[in-house]
Amino acid sequence: MENINEIPRDQGIDHSLTLLKEGYEYILNRRKNLQTDIFETRILGKKAVCLGGKEGAQLFYDQSKFQRQDAFPNRVVETLFGKNAVQTLDGEAHRHRKKMFLNVMTKEKVDNFLDIMKIEWERALDEWSKKNEIVFYEEMKTLLCKAAFKWIGYPLHEDNAETFMNELGAMFESPAAFGPEHWVGRNKRNRMEKKMEKLVEKIRSDEVQVQQDSIMHQFVFYKDLDGNLLDAETAAVEIINILRPVIAISVYINFIVMALAQYPHERVKLKKHPGYTPLFIQEVRRFYPFFPFAAAKAKSSFTWNGYAIQEGTLVLLDIYGTNHDPNLWDNPDEFQPERFANWKDDRFSLIPQGGGNVETTHRCPGEQLTIETMGMALDYLINKMDYEVPEQDMYITMNTIPSIPKSKVILKDVKRVRESIH
Numbered sequence: 001m002e003n004i005n006e007i008p009r010d011q012g013i014d015h016s017l018t019l020l021k022e023g024y025e026y027i028l029n030r031r032k033n034l035q036t037d038i039f040e041t042r043i044l045g046k047k048a049v050c051l052g053g054k055e056g057a058q059l060f061y062d063q064s065k066f067q068r069q070d071a072f073p074n075r076v077v078e079t080l081f082g083k084n085a086v087q088t089l090d091g092e093a094h095r096h097r098k099k100m101f102l103n104v105m106t107k108e109k110v111d112n113f114l115d116i117m118k119i120e121w122e123r124a125l126d127e128w129s130k131k132n133e134i135v136f137y138e139e140m141k142t143l144l145c146k147a148a149f150k151w152i153g154y155p156l157h158e159d160n161a162e163t164f165m166n167e168l169g170a171m172f173e174s175p176a177a178f179g180p181e182h183w184v185g186r187n188k189r190n191r192m193e194k195k196m197e198k199l200v201e202k203i204r205s206d207e208v209q210v211q212q213d214s215i216m217h218q219f220v221f222y223k224d225l226d227g228n229l230l231d232a233e234t235a236a237v238e239i240i241n242i243l244r245p246v247i248a249i250s251v252y253i254n255f256i257v258m259a260l261a262q263y264p265h266e267r268v269k270l271k272k273h274p275g276y277t278p279l280f281i282q283e284v285r286r287f288y289p290f291f292p293f294a295a296a297k298a299k300s301s302f303t304w305n306g307y308a309i310q311e312g313t314l315v316l317l318d319i320y321g322t323n324h325d326p327n328l329w330d331n332p333d334e335f336q337p338e339r340f341a342n343w344k345d346d347r348f349s350l351i352p353q354g355g356g357n358v359e360t361t362h363r364c365p366g367e368q369l370t371i372e373t374m375g376m377a378l379d380y381l382i383n384k385m386d387y388e389v390p391e392q393d394m395y396i397t398m399n400t401i402p403s404i405p406k407s408k409v410i411l412k413d414v415k416r417v418r419e420s421i422h
Contacts, residue, residue, distance in 0.1 A: 003306055004303060004307070007039060007040045007308075007309075008036045008038070008039040008040070009039060010034070010039055010040065010042075013042065014042045014043070014044070015042055016042075016043050016044050016045075020399060021399055022398065022399060023289075023398045023400065023403075024292045024399075024401070025320070025321070026292075027052055027316065027318035027320075028052065028318055028320065028324060031052050031053075031318065031321060037051060037053040038051055038052075038307055044073070046314060047313065048314040048315065049313055049315045049316070050293075051316070051317050051318065052317070052318035052322050052325065053322055053325050053327060054322070054327075054346070054348045056317060056322070057317060057322055057355045057356075058348050059304055060294070060317040060355070061348070061354075061361045061362075063090075063360065064299070065299060065302055066296035066299060066315065067090040067299050068089065068094075068295075068297075068362060069088055069090055069297070071295040072295050078189065080171055080172060081237075081241065082240060083233075083234075084233075084234050084237065085237050085238065086238060086241065087241075093224075094362070096225050097238070098365060100219060101238075101241075101366070102365050104218060104242070105365050105368065105369060109215070110369050110372055113148075113246075113373070114372055114373070114376055117144075118376065121143060121376070121380055124143050125385065128411075128414040131414070132412065133390070133410055133412040134410070134414060135408050135410055136408070136409040136410065137250055137251075137254045137404060137408035137409050138408060140249075140250035140253050141168075141169050141247050141250045142161055142162060144246055145161055145168060147246070148246040148247060149164070149243070151246075152215040152216045152219075152242065153211050153215055154199075154214075154216045164192075165247065166188065167191060167192040168192065168243055168244050168247045169247055169250075170184060170188040171189050171240070171244050172245075172251075172402060173402065173404070189240075192240060193233070193236050193240065196236035196239050197232045199236070200220050200235045200236050201232050204220060204232075215242065219235060219239050219242070242366075245366050245370075246366070246369070248402075249373050251290060251402050252284065252285065252290065253373075253374060254404065254408070254409050256284055256374060256377055256378055256381060257381060257389070257409050258405065258409065259280075259284055259288075260382075262335070262394075267382060270378070270382050271382060271383075276337065278340070278375070279337040279340040280378065281374045281375055282343075282350065282371075283335060283340060284374070285323075285353075285371075285374075286329070288396075289396070289402070290320075290352050290353075291353070292320050293316045293317055293318055293319050294316070294317045294319055296315050297312055297313065297314055297315065298310065298311055298313045298315060299311065317351075319351055323352060328349045329349075347363075353366075353370065354367075383417065384416065384417050385417060386415045387411045387412065387415070388413050389411060389412075392405075392409075392410050393405065393407050
């Protein structure tokens, strides 16, 4: 019979304030201090077990042991995901719903998005060149918003782009916020859902027409396991859930500019060696903070490595900390793209957008689109744009989620290096 060990504990009554103070580093700090990849804590008065590292990620993405239903705090559901979203489903219901997303993440669809992005970037570059300076993060959110709506088959009017960008941006900028900022994000999501729900109903009634081969059409007319159309509210939530993550790529693109500014020698390597680009992109995804942790609940009681995890226990996987785990990465707090030269993806070590098999787990289905979009952005920033990065506050705090620098990255004197569309 397996010996049962007591799970190491973070001593204290409740650690909610400490989590807010330490943010991304909360779980990793305790894993280091307690010298363990599993420990127990209390968040908002509830027991939670925190996991990290490769083995912890492998356990967390074991679909037979964990469920996502009721795992996320209501504030996250009400801002980031939406009710009855694919991220909150389990089992066959999750796999069936996720096919809706996987079906539109084919190479052909991703290439189509990149073609649209290229056109939007060229247009934006013309506008940027007329200005003394731009706030790059805000510009990228708008650019990605326009591209995303065009990609799904429902192009925005120019006058509406900023409104939609602000509403979608608030969804990933506010889940971890408290007070007015959080409620602003929640209200913006509610407004967006109502608008999208009305649009779904109009498309279904032929009042608004979209191309039958468009992503919008596929989502509007997607059927559940019983062969019934998703209710309009759920369809609206999922349409938002394909748009929102695309706009959120702006955070990663911001990190690219920061990395080029903070590590100027990397620009030389990227210019000389085109094959260096994928290494650089993976290191940006590993090094900079995006998602802090993922949440699930134990389906039933089980033991793992001699530790007992009880049914219904909230379990948090250390996303940021696993990407900075010294047992997985040499000098994890140093920016070293070369580490990926001979790296073999095992699906559980580099997990900025989740781990495991993308088709069966809750790993982000848009990961490849994210990587390809970052690659296009890097190409523009290295080869097709000339710009200055003036002195500014680029410091990112580890207790702000997502971690966006105070300046939001200001670029000056943006100019085109060469025409990229002939």
